[in-house]
Amino acid sequence: MHFSQLCTPLSLAHSPCPNDMFIFTAWEQGLSKQTLPLASVEISDIQSLNQLALSRSVDLCKVSAAILKDLHSDYVLLPVGAGISYGAGPKLVGRKNLPLSEIRQSRVISPGPHTMAHRLLETLIKPREIISMNFREIVPALQAGICNAGVIINEARFLLHELGLYEIADLGQCWEQETSLPLPLGALVAKRSLDSPLLARITSAISHSLDFAQGNFAQVFPYIQKQSTEKDEGAIRRHIELYVSADTYSLSPQGKKAFALLGDYEQARW
Numbered sequence: 001m002h003f004s005q006l007c008t009p010l011s012l013a014h015s016p017c018p019n020d021m022f023i024f025t026a027w028e029q030g031l032s033k034q035t036l037p038l039a040s041v042e043i044s045d046i047q048s049l050n051q052l053a054l055s056r057s058v059d060l061c062k063v064s065a066a067i068l069k070d071l072h073s074d075y076v077l078l079p080v081g082a083g084i085s086y087g088a089g090p091k092l093v094g095r096k097n098l099p100l101s102e103i104r105q106s107r108v109i110s111p112g113p114h115t116m117a118h119r120l121l122e123t124l125i126k127p128r129e130i131i132s133m134n135f136r137e138i139v140p141a142l143q144a145g146i147c148n149a150g151v152i153i154n155e156a157r158f159l160l161h162e163l164g165l166y167e168i169a170d171l172g173q174c175w176e177q178e179t180s181l182p183l184p185l186g187a188l189v190a191k192r193s194l195d196s197p198l199l200a201r202i203t204s205a206i207s208h209s210l211d212f213a214q215g216n217f218a219q220v221f222p223y224i225q226k227q228s229t230e231k232d233e234g235a236i237r238r239h240i241e242l243y244v245s246a247d248t249y250s251l252s253p254q255g256k257k258a259f260a261l262l263g264d265y266e267q268a269r270w
Contacts, residue, residue, distance in 0.1 A: 009039030016227035019243035026212035047112025081188030089172020109150030
């Protein structure tokens, strides 16, 4: 491998959700000791991130687990940065606590057709119609009565009472009942054209960024809060605790099995 590739600035894209901000803030802000130069950082909703990766236009990208099989030829799944949840996941919510039988006859909002939330809604709930919106628009749409129900994926899950919403189902719990495995929500992928030494350095940089955030939360919190949809510190902390798990630091055998249910990853470099 050429030394120049090790030094070439990378393009990175991830979501503004607290768990992703927790992973990347120290790297982006130059706070951790070990880092790599970044040419650009795009912070966007998960549907937009999926489209970026599907167009092969970014070096590193957080994507929905649902599209990994479509990226396999050009991207490798990294062993750090994953979003895997145990016993919880995207929440199906509404202004009323409606039975699932009624939801299945309704129009329901998802955060995008390529998202894992959409796939769970489509396969586990099977509503009459699914419409897609930016994840930030779902709560206001429900409050306005546009649809009976929608799937939320951000820290609003911890503020349902304040937002005037009810939980109808936790799709993570539904998934575990069906599979007996944790729920793979997001994955960090890197272009296969990046050689092994650079992929190793990327993995190390992310690990150091995670370690810094874990030990210096007060320093990273303002940047995390700035990007969060909800500004409540308690909700942000609980979101991080839910979605930054041991699998985020290093994929476990159970985590790998969960991803394997969604496609063939035999060539992925763990």
